[in-house]
Amino acid sequence: MKALVIDDSRVMRRIVSNILVEVGFETIEAENGRVALDQLESHGDVSLCCIDWNMPVMTGFEFVVETRKHPEWRNVTLMMITTEGEQDQIVRALAAGAHEYVIKPFTPEVIVDKLQFLGLVDVKESV
Amino acid sequence: MTIPATWEPLTAADPVLTIAQDLFSTMIDGEPGHLYPWMGENPPLEDPRYAWVDVSGPVVTRVMLMAGRATGEQLTRALLQMDDSEAVSDADFADAVGEIANVVGGNVKSLVTNPGALTLPVVTHEEPDMSKAFCLLETYFGWKGAPLGVGLWALAS
Amino acid sequence: MTLTAETFDFVATLVRQRSAIQLERGKEYLVESRLAPLARSAGAADVDAYVRGMRADITKHDIVVEALTTNETSWFRDLNPFTALRSTVIPDLQGKGRHQLRIWSAACSTGQEAYSIAMIIADNFPSVRANIVATDLAEQVLAKGRSGRYTQLEINRGLPAPMLVKHFERQGPTFEISSALRSQVVFRKHNLLDNPPAGGPFDIVFLRNVLIYFDVATKRDVLRRIRNSLAPGGYLFLGAAETTIGVDETWERLQLGASSVYRPREGKAT
Numbered sequence: 001m002k003a004l005v006i007d008d009s010r011v012m013r014r015i016v017s018n019i020l021v022e023v024g025f026e027t028i029e030a031e032n033g034r035v036a037l038d039q040l041e042s043h044g045d046v047s048l049c050c051i052d053w054n055m056p057v058m059t060g061f062e063f064v065v066e067t068r069k070h071p072e073w074r075n076v077t078l079m080m081i082t083t084e085g086e087q088d089q090i091v092r093a094l095a096a097g098a099h100e101y102v103i104k105p106f107t108p109e110v111i112v113d114k115l116q117f118l119g120l121v122d123v124k125e126s127v
Numbered sequence: 128m129t130i131p132a133t134w135e136p137l138t139a140a141d142p143v144l145t146i147a148q149d150l151f152s153t154m155i156d157g158e159p160g161h162l163y164p165w166m167g168e169n170p171p172l173e174d175p176r177y178a179w180v181d182v183s184g185p186v187v188t189r190v191m192l193m194a195g196r197a198t199g200e201q202l203t204r205a206l207l208q209m210d211d212s213e214a215v216s217d218a219d220f221a222d223a224v225g226e227i228a229n230v231v232g233g234n235v236k237s238l239v240t241n242p243g244a245l246t247l248p249v250v251t252h253e254e255p256d257m258s259k260a261f262c263l264l265e266t267y268f269g270w271k272g273a274p275l276g277v278g279l280w281a282l283a284s
Numbered sequence: 285m286t287l288t289a290e291t292f293d294f295v296a297t298l299v300r301q302r303s304a305i306q307l308e309r310g311k312e313y314l315v316e317s318r319l320a321p322l323a324r325s326a327g328a329a330d331v332d333a334y335v336r337g338m339r340a341d342i343t344k345h346d347i348v349v350e351a352l353t354t355n356e357t358s359w360f361r362d363l364n365p366f367t368a369l370r371s372t373v374i375p376d377l378q379g380k381g382r383h384q385l386r387i388w389s390a391a392c393s394t395g396q397e398a399y400s401i402a403m404i405i406a407d408n409f410p411s412v413r414a415n416i417v418a419t420d421l422a423e424q425v426l427a428k429g430r431s432g433r434y435t436q437l438e439i440n441r442g443l444p445a446p447m448l449v450k451h452f453e454r455q456g457p458t459f460e461i462s463s464a465l466r467s468q469v470v471f472r473k474h475n476l477l478d479n480p481p482a483g484g485p486f487d488i489v490f491l492r493n494v495l496i497y498f499d500v501a502t503k504r505d506v507l508r509r510i511r512n513s514l515a516p517g518g519y520l521f522l523g524a525a526e527t528t529i530g531v532d533e534t535w536e537r538l539q540l541g542a543s544s545v546y547r548p549r550e551g552k553a554t
Contacts, residue, residue: 083233101445113442160324
């Protein structure tokens with residue numbers, strides 16, 4: 001399965017990408033929302049987007065709004081991964097069509113837990 | 128100049144310490160215990176670097192990370208999982224330290240009521256001109272022995 | 285980095301005295317990993333040094349016991365039992381005319397399990413009323429559970445964002461669960477080797493990832509007490525790696541989706 005990691009920070013893209021690769025994803029990257037839209041278009045088989053909020057050119061929020069206008073991308077799971085942590089921001093993002101929301105900082109388990117709940121990754125039980 | 132009311136919760140150092148410790152334990156060190164409050168006088172920073180984000184609002188507030196170049200490099204290596212022998216490029220440095228400022232700034236912003244938007248991080252060698260700014264908080268931490276500072280400044284509009 | 289036998293024995297004895305939990309040989313890794321952060325915060329060279337330093341100080345004993353006995357907590361831990369709860373167990377109980385469910389979350393730690401159960405019921409079974417008893421040994425975790433307040437790091441673990449915005453409200457650095465859900469859970473101090481807590485007989489008992497710490501005799505004792513606390517038709521959920529098989533044959537196991545659930549065998553109650 002393919003995931004698109006969208007963040008203006010290379011450090012963050014690498015951290016998220018490593019976590020996703022560990023649970024079986026193939027990952028591609030984008031440094032802002034506009035590049036991400038191009039990536040979605042050209043790859044066509046992306047099933048998950050991990051999206052930062054604050055980015056130049058096009059923010060993650062704008063990317064979510066834009067993506068949800070496209071019926072062909074209805075089944076792409078949209079997970080925000082951002083420092084924006086106010087209740088209002090989370091509500092706004094979910095209302096705009098994001099499926100999940102991770103507040104930075106996070107551990108790998110945080111992301112994997114959410115992917116399990118979404119059914120994108122098999123549940124591995126804890127001991 | 129009085130402290131803007133919405134920022135008062137921040138002038139206790141503890142929330143900032145918690146934010147910093149959470150970030151370091153989850154994403155930099157992989158375990159808790161390596162970031163602690165700095166005891167004693169504010170430490171000097173060797174070849175200091177500055178990284179900040181601004182929070183807009185009735186008063187623009189700057190959340191600034193301060194660290195020596197060598198410490199910044201160590202942080203970059205930790206985040207990018209580089210070997211000690213690998214050279215840290217300016218771009219990687221700015222990216223890593225900027226992202227730390229972004230996470231700290233974003234979390235600080237979440238603590239106050241009605242905050243504005245968060246700017247993208249800026250990373251510089253020169254200390255920005257803070258002469259017209261009012262310092263809300265300046266606190267230092269030790270990370271594996273190296274000093275790190277976080278400052279909150281209300282900028283004159 | 286291996287612990288000395290002396291350190292391990294001291295810690296194991298302390299934990300057994302305070303909590304009935306047995307740390308057998310082979311569990312050194314657990315002691316090492318749980319105490320390492322404490323050792324670092326205290327500035328000790330390693331866990332052995334830390335334990336040497338705190339042995340004589342009774343005020344430090346609680347912290348060590350808590351570090352060893354606290355489960356890694358997250359919301360909807362392992363997911364499958366909660367799916368089984370939603371798809372099969374509660375509909376079954378509802379079908380039998382039970383609209384007020386008595387539920388026991390044993391070894392509840394800071395309460396995420398109890399509140400997760402409350403959320404499943406609130407979101408899927410609005411006509412069902414849940415009375416949840418959450419028990420643990422340590423007063424500190426109970427107090428936290430009662431407060432219903434969790435840090436950002438805790439809230440990130442396993443809680444779906446739509447449930448976060450529906451059931452929690454951010455208060456400064458913490459997120460607080462709604463008073464509606466908080467009122468459905470009662471937190472009580474309780475030792476599993478005592479008689480069951482008030483609030484039963486229970487339709488559902490969660491006893492997850494606790495039995496693994498006990499020796500066989502203690503496991504049997506605990507399971508017997510749990511069986512006596514169950515209402516007719518009641519269900520027991522254990523941890524994913526745990527089973528009654530080979531320990532107590534008076535239970536039957538049912539496979540519900542990817543999860544196992546246990547019920548007393550007919551006619552075997554003592």
